[in-house]
Amino acid sequence: MPVETINWKNGKIRYIDQTLLPHKVRFVDCSNVRKLWRAIRCLEIRGAPAIGIAGALGAALIAAKSKARSSRALVREVENGVKYLASSRPTAVNLFWALSRMVCLARSNSSLPVRDLKDLLIGEAMEIIDEDKASCRAMARHGAKFVKSGDAILTHCNAGGLATADYGTALGVLFEAKKQGKRIKVYADETRPLLQGARLTAWELLNEGIDTTLICDNMAASLMAKGKIDKIFVGADRIASNGDAANKIGTYGLAVLAKYHKVPFYVVAPLSTFDFDIKTGRDIPIEERPGDEVRSIMGKMIAPPNVKVYNPAFDVTPRRLITAIITEKGVYKKLSTK
Amino acid sequence: MPVETINWKNGKIRYIDQTLLPHKVRFVDCSNVRKLWRAIRCLEIRGAPAIGIAGALGAALIAAKSKARSSRALVREVENGVKYLASSRPTAVNLFWALSRMVCLARSNSSLPVRDLKDLLIGEAMEIIDEDKASCRAMARHGAKFVKSGDAILTHCNAGGLATADYGTALGVLFEAKKQGKRIKVYADETRPLLQGARLTAWELLNEGIDTTLICDNMAASLMAKGKIDKIFVGADRIASNGDAANKIGTYGLAVLAKYHKVPFYVVAPLSTFDFDIKTGRDIPIEERPGDEVRSIMGKMIAPPNVKVYNPAFDVTPRRLITAIITEKGVYKKLSTK
Numbered sequence: 081m082p083v084e085t086i087n088w089k090n091g092k093i094r095y096i097d098q099t100l101l102p103h104k105v106r107f108v109d110c111s112n113v114r115k116l117w118r119a120i121r122c123l124e125i126r127g128a129p130a131i132g133i134a135g136a137l138g139a140a141l142i143a144a145k146s147k148a149r150s151s152r153a154l155v156r157e158v159e160n161g162v163k164y165l166a167s168s169r170p171t172a173v174n175l176f177w178a179l180s181r182m183v184c185l186a187r188s189n190s191s192l193p194v195r196d197l198k199d200l201l202i203g204e205a206m207e208i209i210d211e212d213k214a215s216c217r218a219m220a221r222h223g224a225k226f227v228k229s230g231d232a233i234l235t236h237c238n239a240g241g242l243a244t245a246d247y248g249t250a251l252g253v254l255f256e257a258k259k260q261g262k263r264i265k266v267y268a269d270e271t272r273p274l275l276q277g278a279r280l281t282a283w284e285l286l287n288e289g290i291d292t293t294l295i296c297d298n299m300a301a302s303l304m305a306k307g308k309i310d311k312i313f314v315g316a317d318r319i320a321s322n323g324d325a326a327n328k329i330g331t332y333g334l335a336v337l338a339k340y341h342k343v344p345f346y347v348v349a350p351l352s353t354f355d356f357d358i359k360t361g362r363d364i365p366i367e368e369r370p371g372d373e374v375r376s377i378m379g380k381m382i383a384p385p386n387v388k389v390y391n392p393a394f395d396v397t398p399r400r401l402i403t404a405i406i407t408e409k410g411v412y413k414k415l416s417t418k
Numbered sequence: 419m420p421v422e423t424i425n426w427k428n429g430k431i432r433y434i435d436q437t438l439l440p441h442k443v444r445f446v447d448c449s450n451v452r453k454l455w456r457a458i459r460c461l462e463i464r465g466a467p468a469i470g471i472a473g474a475l476g477a478a479l480i481a482a483k484s485k486a487r488s489s490r491a492l493v494r495e496v497e498n499g500v501k502y503l504a505s506s507r508p509t510a511v512n513l514f515w516a517l518s519r520m521v522c523l524a525r526s527n528s529s530l531p532v533r534d535l536k537d538l539l540i541g542e543a544m545e546i547i548d549e550d551k552a553s554c555r556a557m558a559r560h561g562a563k564f565v566k567s568g569d570a571i572l573t574h575c576n577a578g579g580l581a582t583a584d585y586g587t588a589l590g591v592l593f594e595a596k597k598q599g600k601r602i603k604v605y606a607d608e609t610r611p612l613l614q615g616a617r618l619t620a621w622e623l624l625n626e627g628i629d630t631t632l633i634c635d636n637m638a639a640s641l642m643a644k645g646k647i648d649k650i651f652v653g654a655d656r657i658a659s660n661g662d663a664a665n666k667i668g669t670y671g672l673a674v675l676a677k678y679h680k681v682p683f684y685v686v687a688p689l690s691t692f693d694f695d696i697k698t699g700r701d702i703p704i705e706e707r708p709g710d711e712v713r714s715i716m717g718k719m720i721a722p723p724n725v726k727v728y729n730p731a732f733d734v735t736p737r738r739l740i741t742a743i744i745t746e747k748g749v750y751k752k753l754s755t756k
Contacts, residue, residue, distance in 0.1 A: 102722045267728070270712065270721070272610060272634040278713075278721035286722055293726040296610035296712055297636040298668025302733040305670060330636025332643060333675060340674045374608065374634055375616075380716040383608070383616035384440045384624055388631040390605070395640040 082241030082248070082255075083284075085130050086137065088206060091144055093137045097124045098242055098276075102283035111145065113138055113161050120168040120175075123274060127243020128317045128353055129212050132174030133205075138165045139182035140205035143198045151197045155186045158201065170365045171326055171394050173318040173355045178208055209245045215350040216246035218408035223253030223313065223348050226404070229262040231310040234300055236269040237328035238280035239315025239348065249348040250313040251281065253406065255288055265291045267309065271328060272297055273373040273391065297330050304341040312338050316349040316405075323399030323412065324361025325349070329392050335401035344403040351407050361396035369393050420579030420586070420593075421622075423468050424475065426544060429482055431475045435462045436580055436614075440621035449483065451476055451499050458506040458513075461612060465581020466655045466691055467550050470512030471543075476503045477520035478543035481536045489535045493524045496539065508703045509664055509732050511656040511693045516546055547583045553688040554584035556746035561591030561651070561686050564742070567600040569648040572638055574607040575666035576618035577653025577686065587686040588651040589619065591744065593626055603629045605647065609666060610635055611711040611729065635668050642679040650676050654687040654743075661737030661750065662699025663687070667730055673739035682741040689745050699734035707731050 083105075086095040093110040099122065100106050108124070110116050116138045119125045125134045142161035148154040162179045169175065185204050189197055227233070233254060240251030247255050257264055266285055271277035278294055285292040295303070303309050312334060316325040325331075325347045338345040358364065371389030376382060405412040421443075424433040431448040437460065438444050446462070448454050454476045457463045463472045480499035486492040500517045507513065523542050527535055565571070571592060578589030585593050595602055604623055609615035616632055623630040633641070641647050650672060654663040663669075663685050676683040696702065709727030714720060743750040 103719070268725075269636075270610070272608070272636060275720050278725075282721050282725045286725060291726075293728050294709075294712055294721055295728050296667070297634070298607075298610060298671060299728060299730065299733075301671025301674060302667060302730060303728070305733070329634070329640060333636060333639025333671070336639060336678045337671060337674055340678065371632075374632055377715045378718040378720060380718060381441070382613050382716065383620050383632055387606075387616075387620045387624060388629075390631050390633050390637060390641070392637065392640060395637075395643070 082246050085242050085245070086125060086133050087209065088137055088140065088202065093134070093141055095119065095125050095134070096242065098126055098280060099124050101279050111141065113142055113164065116141070117165055117168045126276070127238060128172035128174045128315065129244040129249070129350060130242065131169065131172045132178035132352055133209055133212060133245055135165050135175045136178040136182055136205040136208040139179060140202045143201040146198070148194060151190045151192055151194050154194055154197055155190045158186045159183055169367060171317050171367045174352045177352045181208070212245040212350065215408035216244050216248060216252045219249055219348050219350065219406055220247065220252035220256035222411050223346065223406040224256040224260055226311065226346060227253065227257035227262055227264060232265045232267065232308055234267045234269065234303070234309045234312045235281060236277060236314050236331055236334055237271045238276040238284070240281060240284040242280050242284065243315065249315040249350070251284060253313055253348055254290065258288065258290055265293070267293050267295055267303060269297045269300060269330065270294060271330065276328070300334060301337050304337055304343055309343050312343055312345045314347055316347050316353050317394055318364050319349060319354045319405065320358045320360050320364060321356050322360050323402065323405060324396050325402060325405070326361060326364045326366065326394045326396045329395050332395040332397045335397040339401050345401060346404050346406055347402050348406045351409060361398060364396055366395070367393040420584050423580050423583070424463060424471050425547065426475055426478065426540065431472070431479055433457065433463050433472070434580065436464055436618060437462050439617050449479065451480055451502065454479070455503055455506045464614070465576060466510035466512045466653065467582040467587070467688060468580065469507065469510045470516035470690055471547055471550060471583055473503055473513045473516040474520055474543040474546040477517060478540045481539040484536070486532060489528045489530055489532050492532055492535055493528045496524045497521055507705055509655050509705045512690045515690045519546070550583040550688065553746035554582050554586060554590045557587055557686050557688065557744055558585065558590035558594035560749050561684065561744040562594040562598055564649065564684060565591065565595035565600055565602060570603045570605065570646055572605045572607065572641070572647045572650045572672070573619060574615060574652050574669055574672055575609045576614040578619060578622040580618050580622065581653065587653040587688065589622060591651055591686055592628065596626065596628055603631070605631050605633055605641060607635045607638060607668065608632060609668065614666070638672060639675050642675055642681055647681050650681055650683045652685055654685050654691050655732055656702050657687060657692045657743065658696045658698050658702060659694050660698050661740065661743060662734055663740060663743070664699060664702045664704065664732045664734045667733050670733040670735045673735040677739050683739060684742050684744055685740050686744045689747060699736060702734055704733070705731040
């Protein structure tokens with residue numbers, strides 16, 4: 081059973097604070113858009129689909145709490161709140177997709193009574209959650225076809241239940257393969273700087289009884305050289321029209337290593353992760369995060385405090401290095417090599 | 419000025435405890451071979467040439483402290499101590515090279531009076547230190563020819579003053595280039611799990627006033643894709659007869675990435691790092707270290723305590739991925755490209 085990362089409970093947003101995992105599973109009730117913004121910014125809520133859901137729930141929260149007496153005023157409040165939430169993180173397009181879906185719905189229903197418009201927006205956020213659940217299951221079914229019994233699979237960062245409304249994108253595929261009775265062994269990259277692989281992916285995989293081995297990011301190449309990795313599955317934060325995919329920093333390097341070692345490299349992401357407004361990965365804005373995320377780990381300094389740091393949160397894997405992109409609607413295979 | 423990582427002081431071995439850097443520079447006086455074994459094992463002393471020196475000084479220490487009344491008994495003590503020290507870490511061949519040099523010298527001078535044999539062994543350890551200093555300077559001169567003003571250089575782990583008796587192998591090249599007035603910018607991989615790049619390399623580079631940027635290991639590929647890395651310089655722990663080089667885990671992956679991005683990849687190591695008894699990198703024993711080095715960082719757990727871990731300390735870069743091996747005697751360039 082996947083954990084419920086984020087949902088709507090008694091007029092508030094209830095989410096798991098992912099920064100405390102795997103040591104503590106703490107649910108936070110959030111009824112404040114500023115707090116939600118910070119939760120996204122600080123990765124208490126993370127994972128592209130989950131961030132999208134957080135955005136949709138944020139818009140619903142603004143509507144639910146609004147004291148607006150006209151629907152036009154309510155729409156304006158939602159527009160402003162959505163603009164604010166959109167400034168929390170720049171790369172995962174699911175956030176903008178969900179926010180713009182909420183705003184469009186509000187605008188095109190501004191003639192409804194305030195009460196009805198509020199219900200409509202809350203209902204839409206719930207609909208987005210339901211769609212994400214269905215997407216996860218569909219991606220998992222499509223993806224599991226690529227997994228054979230006996231496979232050793234590498235994954236990077238966390239593309240699991242914590243990143244979605246259900247059991248994940250890349251990890252969903254693995255959970256589904258296991259459910260189908262396939263024996264798999266999973267290597268999880270720890271994923272510096274914020275260690276989503278060590279903290280979240282390892283935790284989720286162990287919870288599902290999957291044979292899991294944690295490695296440092298720089299150990300993957302050595303495993304590939306030894307023929308110990310059969311396939312790689314990762315998620316994505318934004319996919320350009322041409323199939324270039326932004327995902328957690330380190331993904332691109334893995335894809336190059338996969339090509340060199342002839343290991344199939346799969347990206348698993350719902351269609352809400354596609355950005356058809358941009359042509360290639362060059363147009364994807366890459367978030368740079370504070371240097372102290374690298375200089376320190378869990379509050380402990382690991383480097384000279386005055387050293388400069390380069391800390392991009394994502395990198396872009398060109399389409400030519402991706403064996404297939406697995407979505408809820410089907411699988412896009414590589415058309416040409418190079 | 420390089421720090422003095424390890425030396426002989428008043429009949430004891432004085433070394434910097436590298437596990438405390440960069441926060442504390444603590445010198446430890448060691449007059450006990452068990453303590454020295456632990457210091458090597460736990461990376462208080464680390465870096466292939468420095469481990470070699472530690473081995474030589476260990477043999478000298480055994481001799482200096484010996485109560486043997488015959489030289490034959492002294493030789494036996496040295497033999498036993500050396501065997502014990504050889505069990506501290508398996509990969510860096512400099513340790514075995516230095517230990518066997520000390521034992522051979524002891525054996526072939528077993529006819530000397532005890533006092534003279536002791537002095538001879540202590541003198542030999544000092545000689546090994548002096549040779550390493552001269553090697554560092556010679557490697558640096560040879561290597562600096564490959565550095566141009568304006569270069570951005572990536573390095574992995576620590577191949578600096580802390581790893582040698584002087585200012586290092588790979589880092590020695592950079593220090594020399596700077597002394598020659600070349601403007602360089604250095605990216606230091608943090609080097610999980612034990613963070614030698616973040617803790618030691620960043621500290622050494624900043625001490626020498628070099629423009630230094632710390633990155634997580636998984637960020638190097640993204641920098642290469644952006645054309646931001648001109649060259650890579652790393653050290654080595656053991657080089658096979660065919661030129662395959664074992665170095666800190668993550669080096670092989672960098673070499674593959676360098677090939678893909680057409681970035682020259684240099685290994686800098688003294689001849690004492692070569693193992694002419696083995697043909698290829700396949701014969702190099704790779705140390706696997708405790709899982710808790712990955713599960714925790716600076717004493718803080720970062721993963722579920724029950725997750726399995728794969729923690730090899732080194733990987734092997736095949737000769738074909740190395741642009742040149744820079745030694746104190748000259749430079750071995752790549753003869754053929756794949």
